[in-house]
Amino acid sequence: MTHLQRALKRALVIGIFLCMLLAVIVLRKAIDYATEPEGDKDCPPVPTGAGPSGPVRIQPAVTASVVWVQRGGTLNDASCLSRTPVYGVVAVRELDDVRTALAFARDNGLKISVAGVRHSMGGQAFARDAIVLDMTRLNRMSLDTQARTVTVQSGATWHDVQRFLHPRFAVKAMQSADVFTVGGSISVNAHGMDHRAGSVGRTVRSLRVMLADGTVHTVSRTDNPRLFNLVVGGYGLFGVILDAEIDVTENAVYRPERRVLRYRDFPGVFAGEIATAPQYELMYGHLSTAPHSYLDEMILYLYRRDSARVIPPLAEARPVKLRRLIFNLAKQGSLPMRLKWLAEKYVEPRLEACPVSRSQAQGDGEACLVSRNHRMHDSMRHLKNSLEGETDVLQEYFVPRDRFVEFVDRARSVLRARGANLLNASVRVVHPEDNTLTYARGEMFALALYLNQSTNAAGHAHMRALTGELIDAAAGVGGTFFLPYQLSYTPEQLRRAYPQIREFFAAKKEYDPGGLLSSTFYAKYAPLVGD
16 A cells, blocks of 8 residues: 555545544534423523622511422523522412412511513512512313303413313413413413404403402403503512403314515505405414525415314424424524524425314315414423523514514614524514503504523623614604513613503502512612602
């Protein structure tokens, strides 16, 4: 063997070794991106400039006969950026557990916060050194088929409610994911993909609420409407929601449709072809996050009522690992993000589950159909990950429909100038709301942005600046922003978007003069914008 041949052989061996090493690294990274996390993500605390402080320690004046699931320690939320020391967490199973916890907090000079699954992102479900009521065990429900309502205890998740109602009935309004609690959704007045129903609050017939003094009140639009409108979208500050009577509807079967269009065409398409067409019962849109069509191209998802009647049992959304892998890869740069968008346009339609087929329904031809519950039955497990040094946060803006295009143009400029890592941009419909702290004073479109950020000081500073500019962009077109997310807005931005905030905080003092019910949101902004 000549010297040249030996050199070529060595080079070949080294090349094969390097390729194998690269393949192992890529495979390992792919496994990390696709792996189900073992628990909730917990990021380092956000730098505040304040010194470290542990939870309050007191010698209780009375002993609480409640079940403590946690004493001391900290809690976090879905952002993983809100780690907060708390006095403890109480498991709520019955109405008396709430009353006892309220009395214990009042007697010992503590605050109470109300929590479900803690999917808010700014500490709205807890406060520093507070007793936190874990409502998730308060989850019983009953159905009134004649009235077409379901009465649900506030700790039940929409996942639970769907399984209870299926296959005959479905909820009218909920978020696009089913992981949230009913009480939490009412507390923020969430909205979803039914463009006719709008918010959850519009489907609530009545609520039972325990005030800070331990009294229970039944409220509705006709029975104590003022308190009803303060509790709906009241962020748990006026009372503890015990249960809610909510409208249900038929679990209809739909034929899914997709349209690819320009964002500029969407308002006209919605007004002329969707809003006036009763056969379309669900609708939402995704704007492109790929560089070549950034917030320009749009996929419109429509669900047209079909005559099929055979509805199989509910199943969990799949494939979770593949969806998680694609989503996390998209964070790594423009090429993966471009591939993610192409996959959503061309590959995802061929991979979607088909719970109801024409052959099952004994109809003509073949088509993939879904029931209302099947489409809403998604826990979004693929969004959870255990990747270090980063997290994903949600923001949402509401703008008048005739200024949607202008706002998207402004948002695109801000996001590009700031180099934001935008993972998803969803468009939905909201209607005017009667609750006191309303985010929609007219007919509006909602733009929800899902963003990736690093969890170091620079990442937090970048997200604060980005959020402030997006809030100003929305305000510039007469829009508002959603409050369940990071507390990055200034008091002036809060007053501008919610001119009723002073009235809201004044009413809080009226119904809870001792300030027993609290949250990080209330502790930060009430002293700055209240009377």
